[in-house]
Amino acid sequence: MKTVKLSIIYPVNKITAPIVSTLIKKYNLEINILHADISLTKVGTLVADITGAESDIAAALQYIGDAGVEYRIFTSKLIWDEKRCVHCGACTAVCPSDALTMSHEDWSLQFNREKCVVCGLCTKACPLSVMSLA
Ligand code: SF4
Ligand code: SF4
Incomplete structure (x- = not known):
């Protein structure tokens, strides 16, 4: 399979x-x-x-x-450099599939790889270039 x-x-x-x-x-x-x-x-x-x-x-x-x-x-995948992420949430506003959301407990960024459609929009929205495609 x-x-x-x-x-x-x-x-x-x-x-x-x-x-x-x-x-x-x-x-x-x-x-x-x-x-x-x-x-x-x-x-x-x-x-x-x-x-x-x-x-x-x-x-x-x-x-x-x-x-x-x-x-x-899709041959590429999204790489999230979590250590450099400041959890500003800017990327969640552009994600079309809700793969990126903010936790309601501590307002940290949550990434659900299963939902990611590898559109790359978050790589452009992140002010620190924390997201990239590989
Ligand atoms: S690549 Fe697209 S679908 Fe995947 S997390 Fe980024 S914005 Fe969301
Ligand atoms: S836009 Fe960048 S720094 Fe802000 S939460 Fe998303 S990945 Fe983290």
Whole structure:
């Protein structure tokens, strides 16, 4: 079994394509949706972890491409240099997936890697360059 983090970009004319249901039913994949921005009137994006047999994932990616829908596999990950973080919270305001939140107990920054969609917005928002992509 293998897991890849995938961004699927739906053109407006493909917004109703049954991509996710086909990945589940036809390719036996588990889909953990991390972020979705889908509407009938604009380009849609969906970020998900997909888990399954390597051959099924490869066949599913071929299916997505053949359906005229773009996808991107995340190869980088976010690095948080926690020792240098001053917990100002600026990065939480730009994080689209709630991977970055402030603790209500001590107002320290909390990072939930499972929710991170590796968009990189926090790397630009941090005044101390504590966040980086690697
Ligand atoms: S890269 Fe940063 S802003 Fe983007 S989802 Fe991950 S933690 Fe949030
Ligand atoms: S913006 Fe930078 S210093 Fe501020 S909480 Fe986020 S990572 Fe820490």
